[in-house]
Amino acid sequence: MRILLLGMGSRGDVQPLVALGQRLRRRGYAVSLAAPADLGHVVVGGGVDFEPLSFDLERPLREGLGRESLRGSARTQVREARLMREVMAGTAEQLAGDVTRLVDTADAVVSGALTFDLVDALLDPGRRGGTPTKPHLYAVFAPVWPSAHGPSVALALRPRTDTWANRAWSTLAGRVALDLFRPAGDLVRTRRGLPRQRFRHYTSAAERTPTLLAASPHVVPPADDWPAALRQTGYWVRDDDTAGTVPPDLEAFLDRGDPPVYVGFGSMPTPDPDGVSRIVADVLGRRGARGARGVVSAGLAGLTVPARADLLAVGPVPHGVLFPRCSVVVHHGGAGTTAAAVRAGVPQVVVPHAADQPYWGRRMADLGVAAAPIARKDLTAARLERALEVALSPGARAAAYALGERVRAEDGAGDAARLVDEYLRGPSGHTRSG
Template sequence: MRILLLGMGSRGDVQPLVALGQRLRRMGYAVSLAAPADLGHVVAGSGVDFEPLSFDLEAPLREGLGRDSLRGSARTQVREARLMRHVMAQTADALAADVARLVDRADAVVSGALTLDLVDALLASGDRRGRPAKPHLYAVFAPVWPSAHGDSVALALRPRATSWVNRAWSGTAGRVAFDLFRPAGDLVRKRKELPRKRFRDYVAAAERTPTILAASPHIVPPAPDWPPALRQTGYWVRDAATGSPDRSLDAALEAFLAAGDAPVYVGFGSMPTPDPAGVSRDVVSVLGRLGVRGVVSEGLAGLRVERSAEVLGVGPAPHDALFSRCAVVVHHGGAGTTAAAVRAGVPQVVVPHAADQPYWGRRMADLGVAPPPIARKDLTPARFERALEVALSPGARETAYALGERVRAEDGVGDAARLVDTYLCNVRK
């Protein structure tokens, strides 16, 4: 049986699916993973078949509209939403054609947030109960369902309370998300002469689709008002024994780590910043005042530092190999980066830029492994220095180490693979 995993999105949307694909292959399934063409290096060496989509996603973030808009997302989520709408509209034709071809060859599909509606449209069978023509599961890496429980939903107006306001607000966020993600699904329905889906139809499809949340319950508390179709596992982590050039540290970084005390890691993933030179300068200045070494991820954020005995600028580096050798991880609050830092057992400083990132920053603070998050627009040298002082404290180190031990004890990807296998076996009966 061939299972298609759809990793539409950034590296954080693809890497967990690689881990799931490896476990499913062990169970005897043939597994392919579709992702933007420029993310093939994330899948390389895993044993999972890579199916490149006919467009890139990382490259557009480095220049033009994508970079300009993501810079603005540090200040307003309206601008971020406009960027997402633009990206999804521009890629709708290619995405619909690519996914239609791949779904046709697969026996079962695991989709993500950006492709749930598209796959639902492709698999529409006319069944009165809405059952798909092939088994379809939904994988997500953040708690996105409307909920009254503020610590269990990514978008909440009262994040530390249980309130109807949280459920209403997160439901509104879901409506906005559907409007952003729907272009490819709308194309397919039009071609199949199906009616355009309303938001309530989208909600019904999501609630009946078996869904797996890949986030540790130690971090995201299960909410009693989640839909019955939702099952939660721990994080999905790729097999450590699998060799890949994407999982080893380069010689310069190894030498830097061995030459002194554990450094502070600073990196903002795929989130560009309005003033990369200024941020780089402030980071180096604060690290110097605190007397700590630093590893600065240059990447899409555009940060650049001059190499010295105390500071090293690096390109992409595997978080699971690097973070455990750092004193503190400073990051943007992406779901995957947060999970890697938690598993490494080190304190964090979270600088949220957009989307679900404020949620992860808040959860890290609530769990005692980070100071309160600093919104990107509020990041100043003084705030950064105070936050680092908290993260470097013995209390934060002890709390982070203990949390890391609990999370590493989970077998989230193994649990997820068993859930997929059980569902597929029941469908075949």
């Protein structure tokens, strides 16, 4: 039986699916993973078949539209949403064609947030609420369901309380999300002569689709009002997560002194990379007399640092290998980077840029492993320095170490593969075909 995993998005949307694919292969399934063409390096070597989508995603983020989207997010979420929809609309034709072809050759499909509506359209038997023509599961890496429980929903109005307002606000966020992600699904429905679906259909389909939340319950507390179809696992981590190596110059830098501060914003661009780089270099320079050193990842933000004995600029480095050797991880709050820092057992400074990233920043602060998050638009040298003081405190170090031990004890990818297997085999133990 061949299972298609759809990894539409950044590295953080693709790498966990490699881990799931590895565990599914152990259970005897053939697994293929579709992802943007420029993320093939994340998949290749992981033991699953790579199916490149016919477009890049990192390149647009580096260029005008991506930078403009993040520039807007510093001021208004409405602008961010509008520009994100432009990105999705621009890839709709290619995405619909690619996924249609791949779904036709698969026996079961695991979609993500950006492809759920598209797969729902492809597997719709043509009647509202009907059983999909092939088994369809939904995988997400952040708690996106409407909920009254603030700590358990990524977009809450009152994040630390239980209130109907959180459920109402997160439901509204779901409506906005559907408008962002629906262009490819709408295209498929139009071609098949099916009506454009309302939000009510979208929520109904999501609530009855077996869903896997790949986030540790030690970080995302389960909520009583989550749908019955949702099953939470720990984080999905590749078999070889800690088995890689770092470049020789980085290895030498790590060996020369105390564990450094890591700074990197992953796939998030910034409209002012020089300004952010200066802030980082200045803060680490002021702390240098007290033993602080820095490893700065360029990422899509294009961060650079001057040639100094206490600083090293690096390209992509496996987080599972590097983070445990750092004193603090300063990052953008992506789900995958947050998970890697948690597993490493080191304190954090979170600088959210967009989407669910403020949620992860709040959770790290509430769990005692970080100061309050610093929104990207509010990043200053003074704020970064204060946040580093908190992260380097004995309390934050102890909390991060304890949380890391609990999370490392989980096997989220293994649990998820078991749940997928149980669903596909059904109550009779025989593999279902739709």
